[in-house]
Amino acid sequence: MKPAFFLALALLAQPAQAETLAIVHAKAWTMTADAPVENATIVARDGRIVSVTAGGAVPAGARVIDAAGRPVTPGLVNAATQLGLVEVSGARETNDQSVASGALGAAFDVQYGLNPNSTLIAQARADGVTEAMVYPGSSAGAPFSGRGALIHLAEDGDILDRPQAALFAVVGGGSAGKVGGSRAAQWLLLRNALDEARAPQTIDPRERLLGRLDRAGLAPVLDRRIPLVIAAERESDIRQALDLARDYAIRIVILGGAEAWRVKAELAARRVPVILDPMLNLPLGFDQLGARLDNAALLGAAGVPIAFTVPGFGIHLSYNAGSALREGAGIAAANGLPYAAALRAITRGAAEVWGADDRQGSIAAGRTADLVIWDGDPLEPSSGPALVLIGGKPVGATRQTELRDRYRPGREHPLPPAYR
Numbered sequence: 001m002k003p004a005f006f007l008a009l010a011l012l013a014q015p016a017q018a019e020t021l022a023i024v025h026a027k028a029w030t031m032t033a034d035a036p037v038e039n040a041t042i043v044a045r046d047g048r049i050v051s052v053t054a055g056g057a058v059p060a061g062a063r064v065i066d067a068a069g070r071p072v073t074p075g076l077v078n079a080a081t082q083l084g085l086v087e088v089s090g091a092r093e094t095n096d097q098s099v100a101s102g103a104l105g106a107a108f109d110v111q112y113g114l115n116p117n118s119t120l121i122a123q124a125r126a127d128g129v130t131e132a133m134v135y136p137g138s139s140a141g142a143p144f145s146g147r148g149a150l151i152h153l154a155e156d157g158d159i160l161d162r163p164q165a166a167l168f169a170v171v172g173g174g175s176a177g178k179v180g181g182s183r184a185a186q187w188l189l190l191r192n193a194l195d196e197a198r199a200p201q202t203i204d205p206r207e208r209l210l211g212r213l214d215r216a217g218l219a220p221v222l223d224r225r226i227p228l229v230i231a232a233e234r235e236s237d238i239r240q241a242l243d244l245a246r247d248y249a250i251r252i253v254i255l256g257g258a259e260a261w262r263v264k265a266e267l268a269a270r271r272v273p274v275i276l277d278p279m280l281n282l283p284l285g286f287d288q289l290g291a292r293l294d295n296a297a298l299l300g301a302a303g304v305p306i307a308f309t310v311p312g313f314g315i316h317l318s319y320n321a322g323s324a325l326r327e328g329a330g331i332a333a334a335n336g337l338p339y340a341a342a343l344r345a346i347t348r349g350a351a352e353v354w355g356a357d358d359r360q361g362s363i364a365a366g367r368t369a370d371l372v373i374w375d376g377d378p379l380e381p382s383s384g385p386a387l388v389l390i391g392g393k394p395v396g397a398t399r400q401t402e403l404r405d406r407y408r409p410g411r412e413h414p415l416p417p418a419y420r
Helices: 004-012 119-126 173-179 183-198 212-222 235-248 260-270 295-302 323-334 339-345 348-353 399-407
Strands: 020-028 037-045 048-054 063-066 071-074 076-081 129-134 144-152 160-170 228-232 252-256 274-276 306-308 371-374 385-390
Touching: 020 371, 071 076, 076 306, 076 323, 076 348, 119 129, 119 385, 119 399, 129 160, 129 348, 144 212, 160 212, 173 183, 183 212, 183 235, 228 235, 235 252, 235 260, 260 274, 260 295, 274 295, 295 306, 295 339, 306 323, 306 339, 306 348, 323 339, 339 348
Parallel strands: 020 063, 020 071, 076 129, 160 228, 228 252, 252 274, 274 306
Antiparallel strands: 020 037, 037 048, 071 371, 129 144, 144 160, 371 385
8 A cells, every 4th residue: 555645756756737636545424425435536627526336437547545544534624723813822823713802793804914934734634624614702791701703724825715604602611701690691682793784774873782894793693594503502601592592593503512402303493503612521521511421422313413613722723733633533433323423423514514514524426626635534533634635636634744754764864963
C-alpha cells in the first residue's frame, strides 16, 4: 500500500485544472444508507460527485486514486465552531467572536471578522473538516449573541459559504446576569424582541427596546428563512424554546441540550434539531444536572435530528475542531448510538441542520467532491486522514506538517551548530 503522504504529494504535483477523478477500491460511507458501499468507485468531475457504484468502471482519462479498501467519507461538518474568529485565546486582537458593548445585539454578524488565513482553519481542514458553522460568543444585546455564518474550508481564501445562516441566543447558566439575573427575563426579552420586530409600528417608539439594526436582524427568523438557535441545557428552558417556536411560528435549533433526552418525544414530534456535546457526562453547572453520555443515543432512537459539537471548555471550538469532533462521535457510538448514526451526525446530519445538505455531507451525485480517505476507522482517535479532497483537489500542507518535515529525525538540521 502506498503511504498516505506519498499519495498526497503525487496528487499535489498534478495541475489544478478541471478533470475527472476516480477513487477506486473504497469502502464508501455515502451517508445515504446505513452501510458502506464496498469496493466502491467514486467518480467526480469538475469538483462534483458524478456516481458511486460498487466495482464501477473508471472513466477514460480519469485521474485514479486507489483507496486500497480504506474508508472514504464525506468531509466532516462541524455544527458549531468559532473557526476563523479565534486564533490565540490570550491575544485579544485575534479574538473576534464577541462584542461586549455598543449597539449590536441580534445584528452582530460574525462574517465580517472571519480570517481565512487562520492556521486553525488549515489544521481543521487537514483533519477532515470541510464545512462548519461559525457562531458568535456573545453580543452587547443579551440574550442574543448575534448571527452565525457557514464556512466552506476551501484553500482559495474565500471561505464564506453562507452569511447570516442563523441567529443565536443564550438562555440559562451564567448568562442571566447580563439581563438582571433571571432566566425569566431572558425569555421575556426574547418574546418582546420578536414582537417588536414583527410589528414595530404598533409599539410606541419611546418604549422600544430594540434598535433598527436588531429589528432587521430578527426579520429572517420571523420569515422562517433562518433558524433561531437557542443555547440551552435545562429541560425547562428547552420546553420554553418549544413554546416560543410554536407561539411565533419560527424555526429553532437547540445548542447544548444536556437534558434534551428528557424532552425527546416533543423534540422528535416537532423535528427540532439538537446540536449536542457527546462528551458531556458530568454537569459543569446546575443546568446540566441531567447530563448523560447516552444523550445522543436516546435522542437518535426517538427520531430527533442530531449533530455534534465538542466545545472542550471553549478550546475545541477553534483548536482540534476535527479530531475532537471525531472522538466525540466515537464516544456517542460507544454509548449506544449506532455507528452509522454517529458518523451521520458529523456529516450529513450537521449539513441538514444548516440547510447545506444539497451540497455537503454525503457522497451522492451532484454533491461537492469534499471527501476524506481515512487510514483507519474514522471514529477511532488514533486514526486520521490519509488524504483530504475539497472540490476534488487535495488539501495542502499545514504549519504543523511543515514543521514536522523540517525538524523530523534524519533530516539535516537547518541551523548551523553555533545556533543549535
